[in-house]
Amino acid sequence: MLKTTVTAVVLAGAFIAAPLQAKEGVNPWQDCGIGAMIFPENGTAAAISNIIWDLGTTAVSSNISSVGSCEGAGAKTALFIQQTFPVLEQEIAEGEGEYVTAMLNVRGCDASSHGQIVNAIRSDFATKPAQDPQALYAIVESKVTTQFAATCPVI
Amino acid sequence: MTTIKYLPALALFATFSSYSSSSLSEHPTWLKLGHYKNASAPQSYIESDSFFISKNGKNNPSSELKATIDAFNKDAQMQCKYPARYQWLQSQGLEFSEPKVECTELIEWRDKQPIHSVSLVFASGYMSNPASLYGHMLLKLNRSTPEHNKLLDYSLNYGALVPDNENGLVYITKGLFGGYEAGFSDQLFYRHQHNYGEIELRDIWEYKLNFSQEDVLFLTNHLWEIMGAKYSYYFADENCAFHIARVVELIIGEQLTNELSPWVIPATIFSRLNSAQYNNEKLVKQIEFTPSRSSVFHQYENNLSAKDSKLALAIYHSQNILFEPTFTNLDVVTKKRIIETLFEFVQLQQIKKYDVEHIEKLKKALIKARLVLPPGKETSFINYDKHAPHSAQKPSNISISSTVYKNEQSLNLGFRLSYFDSLASDIARVPYSNLEMLDVEVALFDSQLYLEKLHLLDLESFNPAYSQWPNEGGWAWQINVGYERNRSQCFSCSSTFAMAGVGKSWLLNANQSLVYGMINGYAGELQSTQQWLDTSIELGFLTTVTSNLKLRTSIEKFYHQQLSGIATNIELSVPINQDFDIRFGYKHATEFQWQLKLNFYWD
Known part of the structure; x- marks a missing residue:
């Protein structure tokens, strides 16, 4: 469990400190290990082994981490979607929310375009809702790299 | 902080101005920068050798200061590794021979989107x-x-x-x-x-x-x-x-x-x-x-009218209603509110992994129904009935009480390490729960000192359902480990025990009261029963009478303790302020016991 937490945090560290650069052709799920990450879905399940969890047993040693080809905004967006998918599904259906805003922030989309992007994603959802985080990521990427490329620069 | 014993050495490395007569190495800020315990015990909490520049830095703030100043004079990049030390020493009037450099990684982390x-x-x-x-x-x-x-x-x-x-x-x-x-x-x-x-x-x-x-x-x-x-x-x-x-x-x-x-x-x-x-x-x-997802759901649910709540529950059981006139004929605002409430509930069920297949289908249906409505949420709350943690009762406690047993009277003194009991204020606590660790009470009877109670751990969670929706609430449970004198059984009766119980609870009176029932198991030296194992059935009632004035009563019938009949406990808590309350207690099994207690809470 700690190993997966560490992996998650190391990847999250890439949000913070890694230089932003475009990485074309990267599949975050296959190339960045996101698909292999297991995220806690129920704190109760880990109750025994995590008895001291809450007074801090989840820290890792360093903040300065980058994960090879997973330094671009796309990979960071993928990680965000993987970690918050159930909330994102709901917020996209409702057309607004702080998680969907944060997702578009991570992707580097100008705030003025968020409403339009969410509407465009909603349109896709109406015909074919995303079944999993990877599918949602594909929808988001298809929108921000075509219809909204001007307001979501490749970073 | 006026000692100058380190000054000659410091002067070798840097130019002092305003602080030439003080010892920076004992300055509270320097000690904090090195995470030293204090000036009299200058050992750092940090274990990594790599954090310190001096070989002795872990236990010697003065040596670390000298090494730091030396480093700043010889290697400009050290400013990037120790930017706070550099900032503080400069603010103390020190000047270094190496020029100030731009720390790219630090600036990227700190200033790209500035921390304000x-x-x-x-x-x-x-x-x-x-x-x-x-x-x-x-x-x-x-x-x-x-x-x-x-x-x-x-x-x-x-x-x-x-x-x-x-x-x-x-x-x-x-x-x-x-x-x-x-x-x-x-x-x-x-x-x-x-x-x-x-x-x-x-x-x-x-x-x-x-x-x-x-x-x-x-x-x-x-x-x-x-x-x-x-x-x-x-x-x-x-x-x-x-x-x-x-x-x-x-x-x-x-x-x-x-x-x-x-x-x-x-x-x-x-x-x-x-x-x-x-x-x-x-x-x-x-x-x-x-608010947590759970707090949001309860707020949303309370915001629905009884009629809409009933319809939402019907949709929960049969999502097809979302696409039938019963729902589709409603106005947009009502439809949004119902779906938003159901979304919150569905998220809770997903987290708890209840009825996974049904919940997945329901969520897809909710998404589909919601997408045909205009974007934008209808329900939002700013004011939740929640109090911030600083306003809670303080966690540690000392008490003084007078106990009457038959015609005997004792003076009792108590100490509890942490944290709260079921009669404490609910502010920043989980209502209807008990979390006490290291709870001790001694009694002075006829110039003799007795250990009355030593609870190492006393946990209770009644876990009631706060709404009528499915899967709300859970099992009530309790765990208690320790020693306790049972004077309501007999004067010398005592138990060293571990116990656990499980049961259910139900809220009444607009959530102001709760009734519960539990089956308990005891193991240990249960003197009053002459047994090592015992079981009991416990029924209880907790209620908030007015404001924070709370009452708890319970009866407990043991399997082996046939002679003592039913054990009765009653306790009333009367809060005075955030730091004090008064407790009235009554216990009865074969004998009765009264107690009047003053609690002082502190941290």
Whole structure:
């Protein structure tokens, strides 16, 4: 469990400190290990082994981490979607929310375009809702790299 | 701080101006920068040799200061490794031979989206997970703007490094008595808000601190320095609350921690934080509340009319209604409210993994129905009926009481380490629960001192359903380990025991009262029964009479304790203020016992 937490945090560290650069052709799920990450879905399940969890047993040693080809905004967006998918599904259906805003922030989309992007994603959802985080990521990427490329620069 | 014993050595390395007669190495800020315990015991909490420039730096602040100044004079890049030390020494009037350099990585982290303020965050405890009983504390570096929300703020977490698949007993032993390394890590805040609020269903409070931009810069620079440094972890005292508070004390001085205290509880730090002053103003500038998914659902559910709530429940059981005239003919606002409430409920069910297949189908149906409605939420709340953790009853307790047993009277003295009982105020606590550790009471009877009670651990969670929706609430349970004199059985009766119970509870009277029933099992030296094992059935009632005045009554029938009949307990709590309350107690089995107790709560 700690190993997966560490992996998650190391990847999250890439949000913070890694230089932003475009990485074309990267599949975050296959190339960045996101698909292999297991995220806690129920704190109760880990109750025994995590008895001291809450007074801090989840820290890792360093903040300065980058994960090879997973330094671009796309990979960071993928990680965000993987970690918050159930909330994102709901917020996209409702057309607004702080998680969907944060997702578009991570992707580097100008705030003025968020409403339009969410509407465009909603349109896709109406015909074919995303079944999993990877599918949602594909929808988001298809929108921000075509219809909204001007307001979501490749970073 | 006027000693000059280190001055000749310092003068070799730097040019002093304003502080030529003081010893910087004993300055409180220098000691905090090195995480030294204090001037009289200058040993650092940081274990990593790599954090110190001097070989003796871990135990010698003076040596570390000299080495730091020397480093800044010889290697400009050291400014980038120790930006806070550099900033502070410059502010003390020191000048260095190496020019100031631009630290690219630091600037990228700190200034790309500038950090403008600092907050301390409290994630409330909850009883369903023993790991989360006391709540958690972390530091948040705010970078949010109108365009970038707070989910992308930085957050600094402190914790132990525990090997994967650690044995539970080793884990607890090392956690309590040492053996784990610990350190700070940074993550974007969404990881914590999502984990606590959406998965563990815990409310979050954020205390924004009244720091100047210079303070924020200094603190941030120091966090950069200590990232990667290793500490030793101790659950009771050198935990997240202690070390995060120590970081804040770099700016405000020692107002939050007490090195002599054998335990540090996050709620205590927040209580002190709220009282702390900085630059003649309150340290806390603003307190923000972020409700958990569970709190949001209950608020949404309360906001629905009875008719809409009934329809929402019907949709829960049969999602096809979403596409039938019963629902589609409703106005847009009502449809949105019902779907929003169902969304919140569905998220809760997903977290609890209830009826997975049904919930998945329902969520897809809700998404489909919601997508045909205009974007934008209909339900939103700002004011939740929740109190911030600093306003809670303080966790530790000493008591004095008078007990009457038959015609005998005793003077009792008590001490409880932490945290709250079922008759405490619900402010910043899980209502209808009990979390007490190390609860001791002694009695003076006829010039003889008796141990009346020693509870190592006393946990109760009644876990009632706060709504009529499916799968709300859960099992009521209790665990108690310790020693107790049972004078209501007989004068010399006592038990050394471990017990556990499980049952159900139900709310009444607009959630102001609760009834419960439990089946309990006891093991140990149960003197009054002459047995090592016993079982009982317990029925009880808790109610808030007025304001915070609470009453608890229970009856318990034991299997082996046939002679003593039914044990009856009644206790009434009358709060005086945040620090005091009075308790009236009555116990009866074969004999009666009365008690009048004054509790003083402190931290």
